[in-house]
Structures are given as C-alpha cells and as structure tokens.
Amino acid sequence: MSVIRLENVTKKYEDTLIFRDIYFRVSKGERIGLIGRNGAGKSTVFKLIMGKEEPTAGKVELDPQVKISYFSQFSELNGGLSVQQELELCFEQVALIERELSEIGENLGIVTDDAQMDRLLERQAELFEQMEHLDGWNVSVEIDTVLTKLGFNERSRNQPVDELSGGWRNRAALAKMLIEMPDVVLLDEPTNFLDIEGIVWLEQWLHRFNGAMILVSHDRQFIDRVVTRTIEIENYHFQEYDGNYTDYIRKKKMRKKVLDRQFEWEEELLIMESEAIDSRSQKKTSKDRLSRKLTDMKKRVDPHPVNVLITDIYENLRFPDKLCEVKGIGQTYDGRSIFENISFDIQKEDRLAIVGPNGSGKSTLIKVLTGQETPESGEVIWEKGVSYAYFNRMWDELDRKDTVSHAVNISGLGLNATRKKVNKFLTMLQFSEIDLSKVIGSLSGGQQARVALAKCLLSGATVIILDEPTNHLDLTSIQVMEQALIHFPGAVITVSHDRFFIDKIATKMLTFDPILGISEENV
Numbered sequence: 432m433s434v435i436r437l438e439n440v441t442k443k444y445e446d447t448l449i450f451r452d453i454y455f456r457v458s459k460g461e462r463i464g465l466i467g468r469n470g471a472g473k474s475t476v477f478k479l480i481m482g483k484e485e486p487t488a489g490k491v492e493l494d495p496q497v498k499i500s501y502f503s504q505f506s507e508l509n510g511g512l513s514v515q516q517e518l519e520l521c522f523e524q525v526a527l528i529e530r531e532l533s534e535i536g537e538n539l540g541i542v543t544d545d546a547q548m549d550r551l552l553e554r555q556a557e558l559f560e561q562m563e564h565l566d567g568w569n570v571s572v573e574i575d576t577v578l579t580k581l582g583f584n585e586r587s588r589n590q591p592v593d594e595l596s597g598g599w600r601n602r603a604a605l606a607k608m609l610i611e612m613p614d615v616v617l618l619d620e621p622t623n624f625l626d627i628e629g630i631v632w633l634e635q636w637l638h639r640f641n642g643a644m645i646l647v648s649h650d651r652q653f654i655d656r657v658v659t660r661t662i663e664i665e666n667y668h669f670q671e672y673d674g675n676y677t678d679y680i681r682k683k684k685m686r687k688k689v690l691d692r693q694f695e696w697e698e699e700l701l702i703m704e705s706e707a708i709d710s711r712s713q714k715k716t717s718k719d720r721l722s723r724k725l726t727d728m729k730k731r732v733d734p735h736p737v738n739v740l741i742t743d744i745y746e747n748l749r750f751p752d753k754l755c756e757v758k759g760i761g762q763t764y765d766g767r768s769i770f771e772n773i774s775f776d777i778q779k780e781d782r783l784a785i786v787g788p789n790g791s792g793k794s795t796l797i798k799v800l801t802g803q804e805t806p807e808s809g810e811v812i813w814e815k816g817v818s819y820a821y822f823n824r825m826w827d828e829l830d831r832k833d834t835v836s837h838a839v840n841i842s843g844l845g846l847n848a849t850r851k852k853v854n855k856f857l858t859m860l861q862f863s864e865i866d867l868s869k870v871i872g873s874l875s876g877g878q879q880a881r882v883a884l885a886k887c888l889l890s891g892a893t894v895i896i897l898d899e900p901t902n903h904l905d906l907t908s909i910q911v912m913e914q915a916l917i918h919f920p921g922a923v924i925t926v927s928h929d930r931f932f933i934d935k936i937a938t939k940m941l942t943f944d945p946i947l948g949i950s951e952e953n954v
Contacts, residue, residue, distance in 0.1 A: 433458050434497045434615055434643055435480055440489035442475055449475050451667045453489070457615070462637070463645045464654045464676065467664035468861055469877055469905045473647045476664075477501060477617050480645075500613035502605055504620035504902075508592045514603045515588045518574045521610045528558050577606045580632035581625065582789045598624040614642045622650045623902045626789040627928050649901055649909055651676050651931040740855060741918045744848050748920045750779050750893050754817045755800075755922075760809030762795055769795050771808070775941060775951050777894065781922040784933045784954075787943025793926045796941075797821075797898050800924065820890035822897045826883035831872030835862055835882055838871060843890040853889065859911045860885055881908055888915045897925040901932050 435457040442449040449472040457463060465473050478484040479491050481501055493499070508517060535555050542548050562568055578588045581602050592600060602624050608616065622630050634656045637644060648654055654661075654676040661672045661679040670686075672679040754777045761771035769792040777783065785793045798804040800811055801821050813819075820843075830838060836854060839845050845853050854867055860881045866874075871882055880903035887895055895916065901909050909932065916923050916936050927933055933940075942950050 434494040436492040437476075437479065437486075438490050438492070440479065440486045440491060442472065442479065442484075443487045448667055450664060450669070453669050455662070455669055457643050457645065459614075459643055460641060461643045462657055462659040463643075464658035464661045464679075465645055465647050465664070466654075466661065466679070466906060468907055469875075471664040473664060474619065477619060477645070477647075480617065497614040498611075499615040499617065500608045500611060501617040502608045502619065502621055504601065504623045508600050508603045508607065511591050511593060513589045513591060514578065514583060514595075514606065515574070517592065517603065517607055518577070518610050519570075521607065522570045528562055532558050532562075574610065577609055581606050581629050609636060616640070616642065616644050618644065618646045618648070620648055620902075621646075622648060622653050622928070624789075625928060627786065627930065628788055630928060630930075649904060649906055650929055651906070652929070652934075655931075738914055738918065740852065740859070741915050744844055744852060744856065744889065745918060745920055747847075748844075748891065750921050751814060751817070752779050753777075754779060754781075754814055754893055756812045757800070758809050758812065760799060760806040760811060762792070762799060762804065762806055764795075770943070770949060773809070773941075773949055777922050777924065779922060780920065780938075782916065782936045782938040783922070783924045783941060784937035784939070785924070785926045785941045785943070786928070786933065788945060791943035791945060793943055794898060797896060797924070797926060801896060817894065818892045819894040819896055820887045820892035822883060822887045822895070822900055825886050825890075826880060829871050829879060829883060829886075831870070833871055834868050835871060835874070836867040838882060839885045839889060842886065843892070845889050848889075856889065857885055860908050861905065877903055877905070880904060884908070884912060888912065888919070893921045895919065895921065895923050897923070897927070899926055899928070901927060901929040 433456040435455075437453050437455040440453040440455075441451045465476060467473055475484065479486060480493070481499065482491075508514070510517075512520075532555065535551050535558070539548070539551055539555075542551065583599075583602075583606075587595065587599060592603060595603065605621060621633060625633065630650070630653060634653065637657045644657070646654065646658060656675075658675045659673075661674065661676065663670045663672070663679070663683070670683075672682045674682070756776045757774055759772050759774050761773070762769045773796070775783075785796060787793055795804065799806050801819065801824070835857065836850070839857060840850055840853050857867060858864075862878075862881070866878070871879060874882070884900065884904070887897070900912065904912065913932065913935050923936065925932075925936075937954050940952050940954050942952070944950065
C-alpha cells in the first residue's frame with residue numbers, strides 16, 4: 432500500500448514549468464533516490480509532500496496515519512536546551528514512567544501496609560510493561576549512540592544549542608529526526624557536515640529503518656548503499672530506474688543508446704523526406720523547418736565534449752615537478768594538540784586527499800597550508816613561483832556586483848581562452864545563457880559555489896585546494912569538476928568525506944586517525 436501518492440501533478444512558478452503530469456507513488460519500506468540538475472524540482476517535490484506548496488494541477492495524497500519527518504542541509508535546532516535535552520524530550524512518556532518508577536521504588540522501601548504494597552507492586556508491573564512496549568530501557572543507549580556516531584562529544588552534547596555552530600546545529604537536527612522514528616523520512620543532503628564514520632553509521636541506520644525514504648544527495652556512494660529505486664527529474668518528467676546509483680548509470684546508458692538509435696532512424700527519415708521535398712520543389716520555409724529540426728536532432732544526440740574542452744583549456748600550462756614541502760608541522764589550540772610532526776611533499780600531478788573524523792585537524796591543516804594560520808612548529812615551504820587557488824577563499828571573495836561570465840573571464844585562464852570556450856565551460860557547470868549575464872549576488876548559494884569553482888579550476892594556479900567541495904554542488908557539476916581535476920597538470924589538495932569523489936581522483940591519502948595518528952599512503 433502506498434503512503435505517498437502524486438497523481439498527474441504539474442507544478443509551475445508563474446510561467447516557469449518545473450514538471451508536468453507526474454505520477455509517483457511511495458510504498459512502505461521503499462528507498463528512493465531523487466536526482467536531477469539544480470532547479471529540476473527535487474526540493475519542490477518535498478514541499479508538495481509536506482503541504483508547503485500546492486500543485487498547479489493534479490493532487491498529492493498522504494496516508495493520514497503516517498508520520499513524515501523532513502531533514503534539510505539547512506535544518507537547524509535553536510534554543511537554550513542542550514542537544515542531549517532536546518533528544519530526551521522526544522521520549523517524554525518514557526521520562527514520566529521512569530520518574531513514577533523511581534517514586535514507587537522509594538515508597539516500597541518505607542511502606543508497611545500490605546494492601547498499599549500490593550497496589551504499588553501492581554502499578555510497577557504495569558509501568559514495566561509500558562516500558563517494554565516503548566523500548567524505554569534502551570532510550571539512553573539509543574540517544575548516546577546517535578550522538579556519538581554523529582560526532583558529539585561530552586562537551587558539545589551538553590552545550591546549549593544556540594551556542595553551537597550552524598553545522599553542529601544542523602547535525603543536532605538530524606539526530607533529533609532519527610530519534611523520533613518517523614514512518615517516512617525526506618532527506619535533503621543529509622551527509623553534509625558528517626565525517627565518514629557518521630555517514631557509514633547513517634547508512635546502517637537507514638538499513639534498519641522499516642519506513643520509507645526519499646533521498647536527495649550528491650554523495651554517490653551513499654546513494655549506492657541506501658537506495659533501491661532511482662528517479663531522475665528530466666525534461667519536466669520523472670524517469671524511473673530500478674536499483675541504486677550504479678544501476679541508474681548503467682540503465683540510463685542503455686536507454687540513451689536506444690534513444691540515439693531512434694534519433695538516427697528519425698534523421699535518416701528526415702533526410703529522405705527532405706530530398707523528396709527538394710525534388711518536388713516545395714516551399715523554402717518547409718525545407719528550412721526540416722533543416723532546423725535536423726540541427727536540433729544532432730545537438731540532442733552529440734555528447735558534451737567535456738574532456739576535449741578541459742584539455743584544450745589546460746594545454747599550455749607548465750609546472751615544475753616539486754611544488755611544496757611540509758616539514759614536521761604541529762598546531763595546538765587552548766593547550767590541546769591538534770596535530771604534530773606532519774611531513775609530506777606535493778609534486779606535480781599529485782592528488783592528495785586529506786581524510787579523517789570531524790575535529791581531527793584536517794581544516795586546520797588547510798589553514799596552515801594556505802597561510803591563514805602559522806604552525807607552532809615546523810614549516811611549510813612553497814617552491815618559488817608556485818601559486819595556489821583555494822576554493823573556499825575564492826567563494827568568500829566573489830564580487831557580488833559582478834556578472835557570472837565577466838567574473839570568470841577577467842582572471843587566470845579566462846584572460847587567454849576565448850570567451851566562447853569559457854562560457855562553454857560554465858555551461859557544463861549548469862549555467863544557462865541567461866545565467867551568464869546575472870549578477871552573482873542574485874544567485875543561490877549553490878550557484879555562487881559553482882562560480883567560485885569555475886574561477887578556481889580556470890585560475891591557472893599550480894595547486895588547487897578544495898575543502899569539502901562536493902557539499903555545495905549537484906551531481907553534474909561534481910562530475911565536471913572531477914574531469915577537470917583529473918586532467919589538471921598541477922596538483923590538487925582536497926579535504927573530503929565523499930568516498931566516491933576520493934576514489935575517483937586521489938593518488939595520495941593523508942589520513943587523520945584519533946588512535947593510530949596521521950599516516951600517508953599512495954593509492
């Protein structure tokens with residue numbers, strides 16, 4: 432039986448069509464991955480399900496007995512309670528039973544009347560039964576497990592929520608949603624702000640979860656692990672694929688081959704029809720119309736020459752073999768050692784991935800490498816003439832009054848490459864022709880991240896440094912970034928928890944392990 436139903440749903444914003452005539456059902460226990468380019472309507476689907484927006488046509492129906500919880504990457508708790516207290520509030524009934532059991536225990540120690548003793552014992556048995564039914568004995572263990580796996584230590588779990596950073600409040604909101612045990616979870620980028628241990632634990636939680644799930648995520652390995660049906664929003668419709676992300680890629684490839692063959696047949700028929708029309712000296716307008724259709728057909732069939740364009744843009748870049756040497760650096764905060772005695776070097780074409788749990792010092796290392804912090808011991812030696820482009824800094828320093836196209840064309844490789852090439856690169860990063868002339872300040876956070884990424888990839892710098900870059904991008908933009916990084920002739924340093932991304936680009940790993948320390952290995 433379906434718990435969510437969208438029947439012939441069309442959604443428009445003024446004159447902008449989002450999707451048309453959608454028929455979509457979610458059954459209990461299903462694990463659905465919702466994918467599509469930015470602006471395709473993924474978040475709109477969630478808003479329709481939650482009743483925050485109404486469809487332009489069609490209807491959205493929910494099982495009234497079903498409890499739906501929504502988590503967004505922008506979800507944040509607030510207030511003066513601690514995270515621990517917020518989670519305990521989810522079990523108010525269990526807390527009341529525990530208090531009454533405590534009172535009964537005290538009274539049993541002092542009561543002398545047999546009848547009163549019997550009443551207390553009878554009530555105690557009832558409360559024990561209720562606790563068994565609610566699984567109340569495991570509440571404290573469950574809360575501790577959730578908070579531990581999501582990275583909360585003793586101090587952070589007992590801090591007032593309002594004193595936590597936005598990322599930690601976001602994580603606290605995820606903890607509360609998981610503890611509440613809904614029937615359906617709507618998850619929008621849940622792995623942002625989680626380290627690899629937290630992501631793996633969330634995967635395991637979802638495997639144990641008996642309800643239904645709809646997931647929007649850029650984390651391809653996470654999608655692979657938890658999804659059983661994939662839906663792509665494409666050309667205003669839902670295209671469904673049974674299976675996870677890997678199955679989707681394979682099946683879409685086969686589907687595209689079928690469509691390509693179909694387009695080839697249509698093209699042959701159009702050519703023959705055009706020849707027939709020519710021979711009968713039909714009107715020029717008809718021939719032009721067919722020619723335009725042929726041109727459009729070819730555009731649809733031909734794939735984007737991503738690698739050709741990227742290698743062409745990077746063609747004239749030349750860098751020395753040795754770029755940077757890190758000698759025995761260490762850093763402390765408030766008397767606590769963050770890391771110590773780290774040594775490694777960066778060579779041309781290295782792809783160094785820095786991995787480890789949250790709070791282990793990865794971002795601090797990036798700050799030391801980029802000169803934002805001075806190490807307390809050791810030194811970082813950049814070779815003469817070597818420059819680096821730091822994605823996060825470029826994002827912060829974007830001129831919000833500049834346009835997308837102009838911002839990317841006025842520096843780095845944009846100065847020498849033709850505007851046509853640069854704009855084509857921006858098109859691959861999901862910027863439409865209209866977007867190119869937009870002022871950066873009017874763009875969404877994700878679009879601004881893509882402008883910063885374009886500036887970074889086209890900076891011409893010797894080293895590209897990225898701190899959690901996939902958190903801010905859609906799947907298509909991530910794939911373009913990966914191809915650019917693979918073909919980039921300099922070096923790449925990245926902090927990331929995205930396992931698929933790491934597997935695809937990394938040649939070296941610097942692993943921060945709380946027990947084993949810091950280790951470097953080639954991959």
